[in-house]
Amino acid sequence: MSPVTALTWVLPHRLLSSLARRLAYSDSPRTSRWLIDTVTRRFGVDLSEAANPDPRSYPTFNAFFTRALRPGARKPDPDPRALLMPADGHVSQCGPIADGRIFQAKGQSYTAAELLGSDAAAAPYANGLFATVYLSPRDYHRVHMPWTGRLRETVHVPGRLFSVGTDAVASVPRLFARNERLVCHFETDFGPMAVVMVGALLVSGVETVWSGEVIPPYGGRIAAQNWSAEDVVLERFEEMARFNYGSTVIVLLPPGVATLDPALKAESPVRLGQRLATRA
DSSP: OHHOOOOHTTSOHHHHHHHHHHHTTOOEEEEEEEEHHHHHHHHTOOOOGBBSSSSGOOOSSHHHHHHHHOOSSSSOOOTTOOOOOOEEEEEEEEEBBBBTTTETTTEEEEEEEETTTSSHHHHHGGGOOOEEEEOOOTSSSSEOOSOEEEEEEEEEOOOOOOOOHHHHHHHHHTTHHHOEEEEEEEEEETTEEEEEEEEOTTTTTEEETTEEEEEOOOSOOEEEOOOGGGGOOOTTTTTTEEEEOHHHHHHEEESSSEEEEOOTTOOOOTTTTTTEEEEE
């Protein structure tokens, strides 16, 4: 464990994230330009793919960070049987949910029940599949649908806000089941599908297309909201949510419905719309 990761065990996660949020939403041109220039330079952000490629035109750092892509910058896999990668980034891990557990890193795992907030929610995914995608500061920060689905329920699970960088993933036990997150349950033509938006230190804001900003406020207890009566249907490849700053998205699939793309490996770079899995 690096000294920085060790330090995060004692840092006031929510306070630091709240302060970072104030900076991200500041409409001070001096502040926003400094943040945009710093991130663009340090992480090599490719603004040629943005719908608005002018870094000086964004009113706040958050507006820059959640920027839209220009039309055609990402396209869905043309195979109608392909479930799609939900975001740009890197595969943290992917594979089977073995004995109810999701692999995090060497020597680290957590249960699907811990991630989703209950045994009942995890039951459909026993022996199913998962894919964990890490979004770095250089990536496009909107999350899209892997498959067409009808929103059934969202669950806001409170927690810490550890970093989700490589060192933290390797050394913080049950990291993704510890951090604040929004679980989105969809019903599809193959059964249930869960898409989990995981917050992180300084990067804890989550918005959805159906209800706007969900996190913050940070939760004090697990809070579920039923959306069945609202008839929220999102098509394959359609935007579903975004991170106000980056983090991690986890997709859970039930057993027998698909096969993960064999080309996907830990730390593989991925792009929104490429094949995640193939329908059985």
